[in-house]
Amino acid sequence: MDFSWGYLFQGFATALSLQNIFWALLGCFIGTLVGVLPGIGPVSGIAILLPLTTVLPPTSAIIMMAAIYYGAMYGGSTTAIVVNIPGEASSVPTAMDGYEMAKQGKAGPALAISAIASFVAGTISVIALTFFAPMLANFAVVFGPPEYFALMFMGLSLVISLSGRALLKGIISMAIGLGAALIGQDPLTGSARLTFGFVKLLGGVDFISVIVGLFAISEVMINVEQRIAAISKLDISNWMPTWSDIKRCSWTMLRCTGVGFLLGLLPGCAPSVTTFVAYDLEKRVSKHPEQFGKGAIEGVAAPEGANNATSTAGFVPLFSFGLPTAPSMAVLLGGLMMYGLQPGPMLFKTNPDFVWAVIASMYIGNVMLLVLNLPLVGMWARIVRIPFYILGPLIIFCSVVGTYSIRFQAYDVWVMLLFGVIGYFMRKLGFPVAPMVLASVLAQMLETAMGQSLLISQGSPLIFFTRPISAVFMALAILSIGWGIWVQVRAKTLTAAVEDEEY
Amino acid sequence: MVSQKVHLSRAERDCASTSSLPRAQEDSEYSEAEVRTQRTADIAVGCFITLLGIFIVLASTTIQGGAAHRLPPQTFPMVVGFLLFLCGIALAVKSWRLRGTDLAIKWPDREGFLTILVTLASLAGYIALMNPLGLPLASFVYIAFSTWYLKRSKWPTAILIGLITGIISYVLFIRLLALSFPEGSLFGG
Numbered sequence: 001m002d003f004s005w006g007y008l009f010q011g012f013a014t015a016l017s018l019q020n021i022f023w024a025l026l027g028c029f030i031g032t033l034v035g036v037l038p039g040i041g042p043v044s045g046i047a048i049l050l051p052l053t054t055v056l057p058p059t060s061a062i063i064m065m066a067a068i069y070y071g072a073m074y075g076g077s078t079t080a081i082v083v084n085i086p087g088e089a090s091s092v093p094t095a096m097d098g099y100e101m102a103k104q105g106k107a108g109p110a111l112a113i114s115a116i117a118s119f120v121a122g123t124i125s126v127i128a129l130t131f132f133a134p135m136l137a138n139f140a141v142v143f144g145p146p147e148y149f150a151l152m153f154m155g156l157s158l159v160i161s162l163s164g165r166a167l168l169k170g171i172i173s174m175a176i177g178l179g180a181a182l183i184g185q186d187p188l189t190g191s192a193r194l195t196f197g198f199v200k201l202l203g204g205v206d207f208i209s210v211i212v213g214l215f216a217i218s219e220v221m222i223n224v225e226q227r228i229a230a231i232s233k234l235d236i237s238n239w240m241p242t243w244s245d246i247k248r249c250s251w252t253m254l255r256c257t258g259v260g261f262l263l264g265l266l267p268g269c270a271p272s273v274t275t276f277v278a279y280d281l282e283k284r285v286s287k288h289p290e291q292f293g294k295g296a297i298e299g300v301a302a303p304e305g306a307n308n309a310t311s312t313a314g315f316v317p318l319f320s321f322g323l324p325t326a327p328s329m330a331v332l333l334g335g336l337m338m339y340g341l342q343p344g345p346m347l348f349k350t351n352p353d354f355v356w357a358v359i360a361s362m363y364i365g366n367v368m369l370l371v372l373n374l375p376l377v378g379m380w381a382r383i384v385r386i387p388f389y390i391l392g393p394l395i396i397f398c399s400v401v402g403t404y405s406i407r408f409q410a411y412d413v414w415v416m417l418l419f420g421v422i423g424y425f426m427r428k429l430g431f432p433v434a435p436m437v438l439a440s441v442l443a444q445m446l447e448t449a450m451g452q453s454l455l456i457s458q459g460s461p462l463i464f465f466t467r468p469i470s471a472v473f474m475a476l477a478i479l480s481i482g483w484g485i486w487v488q489v490r491a492k493t494l495t496a497a498v499e500d501e502e503y
Numbered sequence: 504m505v506s507q508k509v510h511l512s513r514a515e516r517d518c519a520s521t522s523s524l525p526r527a528q529e530d531s532e533y534s535e536a537e538v539r540t541q542r543t544a545d546i547a548v549g550c551f552i553t554l555l556g557i558f559i560v561l562a563s564t565t566i567q568g569g570a571a572h573r574l575p576p577q578t579f580p581m582v583v584g585f586l587l588f589l590c591g592i593a594l595a596v597k598s599w600r601l602r603g604t605d606l607a608i609k610w611p612d613r614e615g616f617l618t619i620l621v622t623l624a625s626l627a628g629y630i631a632l633m634n635p636l637g638l639p640l641a642s643f644v645y646i647a648f649s650t651w652y653l654k655r656s657k658w659p660t661a662i663l664i665g666l667i668t669g670i671i672s673y674v675l676f677i678r679l680l681a682l683s684f685p686e687g688s689l690f691g692g
Contacts, residue, residue, distance in 0.1 A: 055680060168594045172552055175586040179559060182583065186576035191568030193580055194559065217626075224618045224653065225611040389653035390664060393646045396626055397668055401676065401684075404633070408683045413630045421623070428608055429544050443579075451574035 003134045011356025015364055020060055024361050027064035028368045031071020036079055036380045039223045039388065040395050042072035043437075044216035046331045047208050048402030050338065058339035059354050063361040065335055066315070069328050070122060070362070073271065073311050074369045075380065077114040077304050082107060082381045090271035090307050093279035097292065097299030104295050108377070109245055113297055114304040115373040116246060121257040121305035122366040125312035128261055129319075130359055133348075136320035140345035145452035146463050148322075148344075150473035152446050155267040155323050157477040160435050161484030162268030168488070169431045176422075177439030178446075180205045187444065188451065206406050207334050207440045209415040211327065214433050216399045217420025220392050222427060249301040252282055260306030264313025267325040270434065271310040278306030312362065319355060320345055322445075327437040334441050541606035542598050549595025556588025618653075625649050637687015638676065643669030 014020060034045035046065050053061040073090070080091040081098030094114065101110040143151070160170035183194045184204025195201035256278040263269040263277060282302040283292045292299045317323040322344035324330040336343045347355055373380070403416040426433055457463035465471045563580035611619065629645040636644070647665030651658050676682050 052680070052682070168590050168597065171586060172590045172594070175583050175590065179580065179583040179587070182580050186566075186568065188573065189568035189576050191566055191576050193566050193576055194562055196562065221619050221622065224622050225615040387654070389650055389657065390660070392622075392653060393649040394664075394668070396622075396629075396649070397642055397646060397672075400626075400629060400633075401638075401672065404638075404684065405676075405682055410630050410633055413633075417623070417626055417630065420626075424619075428610070429548055430541065447574070447579050454574050 003131055007352050007356045008130065008360065010353065011358075011360035012363075014059065014353060014357035015063065015361035020063055020357070020361060021364070023056065023060045023064040024067045024365050025368055025372075027067025028071040028365055028372055030064075031068035031073075032075035032078075032369070032372060032380065033383065034068060035072035035075020035077075036383055037386070037391060037395075038079060038384075039219050039391060040216055040398075041076075041219070042069045043327045043331055044212055044219070044399070045072060046328065046335070047211040048216065048398050050208060050331065050335050051402055051405040053335075054338070058336075058341060059357050061339065062332070062335060062354070062358050063365075065332055066358055066362060067365045067368075069332070070308060070311050070365060071369055073307050074115060074118050074373055076307070077118070077300075078111060078377070078380045079384050081110045081114065081300070083384055090275045090310075091303070092272075093275050093303040094300055094307075096279075097294070097296050100293070100295035101297065101300065106295070107381075109242070109297065110300050111377045111381075112374060113245060113249060113301050115370055115377070117249065117253050117256070117301035117305035118308040118373075119366055119370040120253045121260060122308040122312055122369075123363065124254075124257045125261050125264075125309045126359065126362045126366065129312055129315055129362070133316050133319045133355075133359075136316060137345035137348045140321050141349075143321075143345065143469065144467075145449045145456065146467050146470040147473065149446060149449035149453055150464055150470035150477070151321060151323055152442050152449065154473040154477040154480070155317075155325065156435065156438060156442065157481045157484075158266065159268040159325075159438055160432075161480040161487075162266075162273070166430055166432065167481075167484040169429075170435050170484075173426065173431050173433065174435035174439040177210070177436035178443050180210060180419075180436075181207065181440045181443030182447075187448070200411050203407070203409075203411065205415055205440075206403075206412055207330075207437075208406050209403050209412045210419050210440045211331055211437055212399045212403050213416040213419025213421075214423035214426075214437065215327075216395055217416060218423030218427060220395050221420065221424045223388055224392055245297050249298055252298045252301045253305045255281065255285070256302045256305035257309045260309030261313040264310030264325070265316055267317070267323065267438075268434070269310065270326040271307045274306045274310040275303035278302045315359075315362075318343060319347060319359075322347070324438060324441060327434050330438050330441040541608055542601055544608055545598035546595050549591045549593070549598060552587050552591030552594065554591075556584050556586070556591055559584030559587060621652055622649065625652070634685050635687075636685075638684040639669040639673040640687045642672045 015024070030045065030049070031042065034040050034042060046068050049068070050065065053064065056064070076091040077094045077098065080095035081102050084095050084099040084102075098110045098114065101107065140147075156174060160174055161167060179194065181204075183201055185191070185202055186193050192202055259278045259281060260271075260274045263274045264271075279292075279299060279302050282298050283289050286292065286296070286298060288296070311328070314325050314329045317325050318329050318333060322333065322342070324333045333343055341347065341351060341354065399416060400413055403412045404410065406412045423433060425431075426436075453463050454461070463470075464474050559580060561584075563577050563584055566577045566580065568576050610616075625645060625648055629641055632641040632644065643665040645665075646668045647661045650661035650664055654661075672684075673686075676684050677686055
């Protein structure tokens with residue numbers, strides 16, 4: 001199960017089949033589109049499409065989903081640079097220098113360098129993923145249910161403590177996600193839980209309804225309330241960066257890849273965090289820190305590169321542990337489970353053809369995105385100009401179609417509507433959304449792992465602390481929560497507690 | 504998503520504004536919005552979450568089933584209930600005792616609220632009409648209505664986009680992908 005070139009080449013052979021190239025290309029296209037359009041991001045994009053892709057074979061479907069994800073990371077920068085509306089939270093630092101460059105008439109080079117930085121960082125990260133993931137998976141084969149429970153527990157507590165200083169709100173958000181996932185029949189005993197006598201609720205709450213509601217519907221609500229009509233008329237004719245621009249950014253790209261990738265391995269370090277870290281680092285090491293914020297090209301390359309490095313790094317814990325580190329990874333995990341693939345170390349053993357095809361497709365996808373983005377930058381910038389009164393209803397249409405096709409019942413769409421409203425209030429009141437998403441996807445795995453562990457230990461919860469690996473994870477989880485509480489206690493004023501709400 | 508810092512003293516309330524996102528937020532029309540602070544909102548939400556927690560704990564006690572030496576089906580819902588209960592209290596108490604700088608929540612103005620309500624109501628109507636009218640027709644009605652609602656002057660565009668969406672939803676989802684969406688009587692389903 002170690003890395004072998006044979007597997008990788010076989011993966012390339014699968015990924016390069018005409019059919020899979022088509023799905024990857026479609027994924028890259030949809031991803032860029034989803035990233036470019038305000039009001040819809042990679043998470044809702046993947047979640048909406050997931051139920052519809054059940055007609056595809058699993059490899060093609062996941063290749064397309066992964067392409068949507070990293071495609072959206074490319075696309076998010078376009079709106080940030082051209083109209084100063086960051087399509088995703090992770091593109092906020094890009095907007096700082098990118099929009100300045102655009103105002104100085106250098107929108108083309110800014111867009112191009114962001115595509116190039118994304119390509120460089122994305123490709124290096126896929127190489128790291130290729131060698132890293134099987135190594136970690138090798139380590140994880142010895143994991144039993146207690147280790148898995150401890151790992152997921154650690155993942156959740158890291159996401160909570162890293163999701164800003166609003167620790168209490170993070171826990172509440174997680175608990176609601178967990179509670180929503182528990183509604184319905186208990187998988188083990190079949191007894192009805194939290195259904196309050198409603199027969200409909202026996203079917204449970206599907207995580208896709210939760211995610212589409214939280215991300216797509218609440219985003220549309222925020223947008224119609226602001227009545228966004230913002231559409232720019234920047235002229236992008238000259239889009240080629242000069243060689244000196246690229247040379248100037250070459251070290252930047254390498255640094256941000258390192259930062260983005262390493263931080264991206266941790267649960268909770270979403271691209272929205274690492275892009276800020278990378279931007280800050282570049283500013284510190286730069287010889288001209290005063291140019292940052294005024295249109296420094298490194299200020300565009302750094303966050304964009306880090307963005308792609310982080311999103312690729314997220315696949316390492318997903319493939320080797322089955323642990324999602326961010327909402328988008330949680331949706332992909334849900335997708336894997338929908339296809340009956342058990343994510344985790346055994347995936348490399350039981351479905352090597354699948355894993356390696358998906359990894360190989362990422363190399364291809366990065367090239368596709370560069371090709372798709374460089375010459376088509378003008379087209380993407382024009383798409384940004386679609387006014388929201390057209391876009392908003394269309395996003396809702398896609399959300400309805402996506403959630404309806406989970407089970408072809410209106411019930412799932414009603415659940416989506418409910419979570420749209422919940423998501424709206426969460427954004428307004430500064431509750432982080434990520435813990436809720438992760439909890440709703442992980443709930444069942446958590447409960448199963450705990451049940452099996454207690455069966456091994458004949459009911460003693462000490463099993464999580466007596467086995468060395470799970471003890472380390474539990475200790476880290478407790479440490480991260482303790483650290484969160486400590487920060488919370490120190491933050492006496494509300495200002496500090498809510499300032500980091502941005503997710 | 505971005506909060507404005509507003510100091511509690513009235514004089515400062517109007518002038519203070521720090522935004523961590525660039526222009527996009529500054530442009531939005533929030534000036535008329537009523538200022539309800541993060542503190543009161545957190546107290547209210549804390550109380551609500553506490554009640555929700557109690558409710559879930561009570562509901563968990565009615566769950567039946569379970570076997571010896573197995574994780575009982577009540578445990579996880581019970582834990583969720585207790586977590587919500589405790590965190591709800593903590594959030595309410597913490598905000599209650601809070602002194603110093605408070606934050607304003609950017610609620611929409613009246614018109615903004617109305618737009619949101621109509622958007623939600625039309626979505627609800629869309630879902631409700633899905634089975635009786637079928638996906639193509641319901642989508643046409645929904646898209647045409649909400650596009651028109653968001654931009655009154657563009658009603659021809661609204662109808663056109665509604666038509667295109669309706670046709671695409673029929674051709675793509677019902678004919679090509681053969682998914683079991685309701686077709687509605689219009690298409691002989």
